[in-house]
Amino acid sequence: MLKLFLLLFAGTLFALAPARTFALTPQQATPQAPAAAQPAAPTGPMPIDAANPVKPAPAVLAKAKTLFNMDCSMCHGESGNGQSDVAKSMGLTLDNWTDPKALAGKPDGLLFDIIRNGNGKMPAETKDRANDTAVWGLVLYIRSFSQSQPATAGSAPQ
Numbered sequence: 001m002l003k004l005f006l007l008l009f010a011g012t013l014f015a016l017a018p019a020r021t022f023a024l025t026p027q028q029a030t031p032q033a034p035a036a037a038q039p040a041a042p043t044g045p046m047p048i049d050a051a052n053p054v055k056p057a058p059a060v061l062a063k064a065k066t067l068f069n070m071d072c073s074m075c076h077g078e079s080g081n082g083q084s085d086v087a088k089s090m091g092l093t094l095d096n097w098t099d100p101k102a103l104a105g106k107p108d109g110l111l112f113d114i115i116r117n118g119n120g121k122m123p124a125e126t127k128d129r130a131n132d133t134a135v136w137g138l139v140l141y142i143r144s145f146s147q148s149q150p151a152t153a154g155s156a157p158q
């Protein structure tokens with residue numbers, strides 16, 4: 001009698017198992033629906049060897065400068081030297097981008113990826129702040145800090 005009961009019990013579990021899986025599916029799908037509707041869905045990491053498709057035209061660099069001074073300079077410093085009050089108060093040790101060695105070993109695709117997705121205490125620059133073209137512009141702009149003068153509209157080469 002006990003054997004029969006156990007068999008029935010096991011049978012009931014088997015019968016329930018697919019039903020539970022099925023019941024979860026529509027619930028899981030619900031929170032995904034709004035995300036799928038967002039136009040700026042995450043595109044995944046940028047390949048490290050991706051080439052920068054944007055050219056360092058003066059207008060591109062001028063736009064990048066404006067964006068950098070709004071979203072980045074509070075930590076990295078306006079000259080990109082990594083010295084800022086925020087960096088100090090957060091205890092951040094930031095690379096000095098005026099030194100050509102600082103970014104030399106970091107390919108454009110990696111810089112894009114760090115800017116877009118963030119890294120540790122480095123916040124992500126999301127698509128509502130900057131589209132891909134603007135992020136590539138930031139990559140060009142931060143590289144320009146190690147040239148004698150940051151490439152900005154109006155600054156004459158020495």
Ligand code: HEC
Nearest residue numbers: 068071072075092095111114115119120121122123125138
């Ligand atoms: C809250 C401070 C903060 C802000 C704002 C910030 N960063 Fe950073 N950034 C960091 C920190 C900290 C790191 C080092 C992260 C790590 O551990 O790799 C970093 C690293 C980077 C790196 C990787 C190369 C390197 O020198 O380590 C790039 C590129 C970069 N930041 C660009 C930017 C850009 C562009 C912006 C603006 C869109 C920005 N950051 C805004 C804190 C910040």
